[in-house]
Amino acid sequence: MDAGEIKKYLTELNDELRAIGVKGEICLYGGAVMCLVYNARPATKDVDAIFQPTMEMRQAIERVAATYDLPSDWLNDAVKDYVVPHQQRIFFDFPHLKIFIPEPDYLLAMKALAARAETPDRDDIELLIKLLEIKSAEEVFSILVKYYPVHQQIKPATQYFIEELFK
Known part of the structure; x- marks a missing residue:
C-alpha cells in the first residue's frame, strides 16, 4: 500500500464507523508512519496500529478489506505487545476517526x-x-x-x- 492508498482506506474506515455510529481512535506505527508521514518509502505491506473501540474497529476494518479486496490484516494490531506509553500527536482528525502518530x-x-x-x-x-x-x-x-x-x-x-x- 502506498501513501495514497493508506489515506483512502483510512478515509473509508471513517465512513464505515460513521455508518455504525461509532467514533474510533487509532495510533499508527511502523512502515505506515514511515510511508505516510516521512515519505521514507514508497509503500508498506500492512498498517500496524493500536485502535479502539476494538470490536467495532475490527468490524469496520473487515468491511474495508472486503470492499477493496484487501487482506483481512491490512490494518492490524500485532504491534500491541511492543507498545509502551509514549507521546502521540494527531495526524488526521476525521469526524468519526482520530488518527494519531508517535513522536519520532x-x-x-x-x-x-x-x-x-x-x-x-x-x-x-x-x-x-x-x-x-x-x-x-x-x-x-x-x-x-x-x-x-x-x-x-x-x-x-x-x-x-x-x-x-x-x-
Whole structure:
C-alpha cells in the first residue's frame, strides 16, 4: 500500500464507523508512519496500529478489506505487545476517526528494538536519526532505554549498524 492508498482506506474506515455510529481512535506505527508521514518509502505491506473501540474497529476494518479486496490484516494490531506509553500527536482528525502518530524518538526506539536485517527498518532508523539530529550512537541507545528500560539489549547486528552510522 502506498501513501495514497493508506489515506483512502483510512478515509473509508471513517465512513464505515460513521455508518455504525461509532467514533474510533487509532495510533499508527511502523512502515505506515514511515510511508505516510516521512515519505521514507514508497509503500508498506500492512498498517500496524493500536485502535479502539476494538470490536467495532475490527468490524469496520473487515468491511474495508472486503470492499477493496484487501487482506483481512491490512490494518492490524500485532504491534500491541511492543507498545509502551509514549507521546502521540494527531495526524488526521476525521469526524468519526482520530488518527494519531508517535513522536519520532519513540518510533526510533521501536525500530531499533525490532530491527530486522535486510528490511527497510535500517533505512527507517537512518532517516529518524537524521530527522532527530542525533550526533552519536549513545544518544540512540539512551532513547531506546528511555522507552524500553527492560530491553536494554538490542540485537548485536542493529547495535553494530547504529554504531557504524556515526563513524
